[in-house]
Every structure is written in C-alpha cells, then in structure tokens.
Amino acid sequence: MATWSRLGPPTRRPRTVFDWMIGVSLVAIGLAVAVPRVSDASRKRAAVDILDAVREVEEAARTAARAGDWPALEDAPAGRVPAGLSVYLPEGFAFDDRRFVLDWDLFEIEGMLRPLIVGEVHGGISVTLDTPELADEVQHLAGRRVWMRVGDEVSFLVPGLGDDGA
Secondary structure, rough: OOOOEOHHHHHHOOOOOHHHHHHHHHHEEEEEHHHHHHHHHHHHHHHHHHHHHHHHHHHHHHEEEOOOOOOHHHOOOOOOOOOHHHOOOOOOOEEEOOEEEEEEEEEOOOOHOOOOOOOOEEEEEEEEEOOOHHHHHHHHHHHEEEEEEEOOOEEEEEEEOOOOOO
C-alpha cells in the first residue's frame, strides 16, 4: 500500500515472498491453461498434414492405375517412395518425416474375402506415427477412412485399383 510523505510522491513497500508466490502462481495457472491448447492445435495440424500426405499417395496410385502403369505401384520398403510412383507424386514428396513413416503395399484379395470387398487389386497405405496421441488424432480426423489401427500404425485401404472405374 502506498503512503504519501510530505516531501514527495507515495512510497511503495518492498515486495515480500508472499507477493512473489502469488505472482508465480498466477503465471503457472495461465500456462497450465494455455499449453494444452497449443499442444492440441499443433497435434491437429500435424494430423491434417499426414492425412494430406495419405491423400497424395492415394491420388498418385489411382492415377497410375488408370494409366495402366502397374510397375509404378510395386511395393517398396516402409519410408521409401516406390520408384515408379514418384512420377505421380508432387516434386520432393517423401514417405518419411520426423512425425511419420508411410508404407505403400499392393495386393490382391482372393478367396473368401473377395465377395466382401468389390474388386481385385487394392492398395494399402500404412502410416507409422511417432506418438500414440498423434495416431489417435489421425484416426479421429480420418474417421471411416481408417481401415485398420494397430498401436501407432494407422492403415488406409485404396480399393478397386484394378476395376474399370478406378
């Protein structure tokens, strides 16, 4: 509390430990509210970027299938762009990132599963993510597009590549 003296402006009492503790507590409460919101927004943005990458691979695979360029769709190790598929992807597109690793697979449904999934040739895009929270966010945003989830890996089916309407 300030007091007036006869010789000048009010003087202030020195800050006490209690004053500093209140100030630090208020800052800590503000950070406790703000940090999770920033973290959630950052995770959501990363999930959107990952889903954009999955969409790019899916579009490239469909374009290659329509062109009849089956060698472009051959499997490659996780984290590596299949050599032939790279011409259908944007320049500089990578299958690995600090947050995720993509894996492209081409397969044929045979036997009992065939009646359940129309078409013969399908692609699969698996995304291995760096945290379970990011995998949760990708799965949440993708919704029904997710074909399968195992741990930190989220997979998407690219059906009917060999069909006439691919």
